[in-house]
Amino acid sequence: MPDQMHPTTATSDPPQEQPPETLLNLITNVLSLLLLSTITVQSFIGRWQVLRPKLTSLQSSLSSLSDSPLWPQNPLLQTLLPSLLSTLQRLLSLSHQCSSTSSFLGGKLLFQSDLDIASSSLSNHLHDLGLLLRSGVLHQSNAIILSHPGPGSNKEELVFFIHDLFTRLQVGGAEFKRPALESLLQVLNEDQKLASLVAKEGNIGYLIGLLDFNNQPSIREQAVSAVSILASSDGESRKIIFEEGGLGHLLRVLETGSMPVREKAAIAIEAITDDPDNGWAISAYHGVSVLIEACQCGSQVTQTHAVGAIRNVAGLEDIRMALAEEGVVPVIFHLLVSGTSAAQEKAADCVAILASSGEYFRTLIIQEKGLQRLMYLIQDLSSTSCTIEHILRAISSLSVSDSVSQILSSSTALIVHLGELIKHGNIISQQISASLLANLSISDGNKRAIASCMGSLVKLMESPKPVGLQEAGALALLSLLTVRWNKKELARDEKGLMKLVKMLDPRCELIDKKFPVMVVDALLSGRSGGCRKRLLAAGVFQHLQKLAEMEVAGAKKALQRLSENRLKSMFSRTWRE
Template sequence: MHTSTPTTVTPPPPQTLLDLINGVLSLLLVSSLSVRSFIGRWQVVRSKLISLQSSLASLSDSPHWSQNPLLHTLLPNLLSTLQRLHALSAQCNDLSASAFPGGKLLFQSDLDIASSTLSSLLHDLDLLLRSGVLHQSNAIVLSQPGPGSEKEELVFFIRDLFTRLQIGGVEFKKKALESLLEILSDDEKSAALVANEGNIGYLISLLDLHHQPTIRDCAVLAVSILASSASDESRKIVFEEGGLGPLLRVVESSSMMLKEKAAVAVEAITADADNGWAVGAYGGVAVLIEACRSGSLATQAHSVGAIRNVAAVDDIKMALVEEGAVPVLVNLLVSGTASAQEKAAHCLSILAGSGEYFRSLIIQERGLQRLMHLIQDLSSSETVEHVLRAITSLAASESISRILSSSTAFVVRLGELIQHGNLKLQQLSASLLSHICPSDGNKRAIGSCMSSLVKLMESPKPAGLQESASDALVSLLSVKTNRKELVRDEKSVMRLVQMLDPKYEAVAKKFPMMVVTALLSGGSGGCRKRLVAAGAYPQLQRLTEMEVAGAKKALQRLAGNRLKSIFSRTWRE
């Protein structure tokens, strides 16, 4: 049985196509002037034809236009559309009753479709001309510029790439996106250049669900890289071109991999405080909370990061509560990755500091217990900081403060952070310690951190650290054994006395005097003796002469014991 082999029609050469197009265009320009029907519509078509004539002239002037593969599709489509319009113009010049066999409404629809197609092709042709790629030999197959390439070369390649993306079919778009991803992956610095030279609005439009899946997947990856790159400029352009809404839709309904990439981009965009409002405008609060609830671990971490970024926006705070964010955030303290735990703790600290209503919600969801448990095992100083801030805000409630003060494990952890944490953690721990006022037994359990508190009193930064350290130390010195332990620490006593020196200006005198007064409050002769031996008496005497508040009282306590000793020794002699 003989089977015929299908014949492949070879399209005419580009120059032949251009000649045919110009021929039909000339006829159409003439016939469009003499139409007898739908005159208004033909005036619109004629203005497009005149624009096309100008664009074709520019095309002819481009030295390498015939080598561009995009024209292999564009020119045949353009010829077909012009031929269709020419046939329609002939019908409009026919006054016979049979001019519109399908009726005028059908003809009108056909004319509108042809006119719209012409507009689209004219747009593509103008885009190709503006890109400048027709002035470069074989532009469409340029190899990607290497890392050491000139900026001009990379700019040209990016423009060519976006031209392919906007004009070409699926294969052109796919190859263009692959090249774009290669550029963005090879060099982070190229993100700003791509954002400025490329049509980011069109790239974002490819995130729509209706686009071919491979195209959409590549577009999501590209937008994610642009939004999350080190370039503030590229991130800003993605947002200004309307990228946040489509990215949230990808987070809401897409594959796991794309959700993760989109969540990365949303977190990066919302890191700019000025963009926070848009999450609510795009309905993103519910989307992000659901992603935290049911997304992959990576999606959870980036989604809670985005929530953390916008949690300080007043309108969004209430939306978070209404959409059930608090239990989800509390749960992430236990089930999330280290990154998700940190961001969830940070978010809870923001909400806890926003008023009693938010604090009560966190407490109802057992947020305090989760935070207290989390702080025992954490090694990340950033997460510990957010946990401490959240607990500090919750401790504004007297009942919570009592729970914290009675927890030996928690108080001991504060003591450890005062001894071994960074300055922020030391300050937060000291401040919280002085606020909750632990039981005497718990104060004795952390007596070893007192020398660290004395050292912190010498630190001028961060602001408030000296006050927090001295307040915590005074609280611990209400216990007799702690007073005895501190005065036995010669270095700490010498530090305190040095801080009393009027010439030592790094520390406000009220802080060391608070501590000295606390040491002398129990009437222990041993404390007085060690302070006098370290030189506290003359320092307090000078401060008294300078009329520094509290100095006279501290001096009297110190001097009373000293004078008694003198009288006793004189009597024995």
């Protein structure tokens, strides 16, 4: 093709310094010549036939671009148009070679490679231009980044802002990506309620792609921060991040990233695995060893969230076995002893989950001297109430072993502390402590030592929730009442006794009557004349009568004991008279 087909420019300035209107005219001229050239090529005809629809599509996109009145003011085009012009000029030069019969310099393979590279570049430009047109950002004059939507912004304004922001992420170079990410982070930090809208309207897949290590470290760090905030904000955002493959990218960042990005990645991983439907993917992405290593070598922040992620997936059988094979138990106990307060709480929860998962894991915990550590930690005044609750659950699960039960039963310090937790712990700690006391074989001396918690056990019996609390309180109280001295102590507690009698009232429907009946029966058993007198004086007789008529379990037996004593008292009084 003759040389006159090469376009001439109106100025000698480099393409980057040309006005947008001039660049568009140059691109249109080159494109027209290139479309004609594709008809006359004599070599690589198949490849040019594939290229022609792309060129036609580009012509249509450029027409749409020129119809947008404010397009010259968009800064993204200052990068896109010069690059597009360069690609088209390269393709035009290649088409000239294919239109002549001369041999190809460097050979056909090299020429074919050059043609494929230019074609790929054209596809990228088409994608970016199409993205700009679809986003609607060319219909508004804007600076590098749109001004942030104010508190009163409507959804349409917010959606436009998000579209503009993600357009700059995908089309612009680093000079556009950094401020776009900064703007995204600012918006998310100011109002995390926007996270679901960002996740829905933005290209989260592209944002996750920025976590790749081929990107500049500063851009990758900003992207990790944005993903971390989105994952921590709400379930919908977490779901979208997971579906876009974000967990795998985050695990790679956690494994090989710098300390700041590892911390952000750990936060996001814990948030994503908090959804039970996502946890299985930890194994699919080979993340078990990554999380354990993060617990060992990461910063305190990384450790805290990595152990949180392990806690989240420890309930899944396959992953639980992989955790055990990777040596998770000693790592978890190390954090339980020496980690931050938050790490200790999550580690304790993890131990509790493992301890409840079967004999295999209970054996692993005991082999690591886990029982002794748990018994020590439960008395640590610096432990939070939630940490104590998890430790109690772990101890309770371990206690199913006869050897563990014997150790626990013989520990006066533990028994006394359980009594204190019943008096002063939260409701869950009270329930677990009461259940432990009921199931352990405690000496009479230790039972007497914790008699002061009996009033609290009576109070637990008044609460219908959580499920099992009334039973735990009653059974623990029954265990303590096998000691005669404790019976007298409870009978002398007027407040506790009145609560017990009130629970027997048939009109009190929230109480399962069999539990207060069991306690009254225990008070009446053996030589307990003083207890009988106090119960009668408190009005227990009439309630037991009604409960016996209602055939409540144990009511007739308790009433019979109470009545026998009443008759004995009457005969004794008559004889004395």
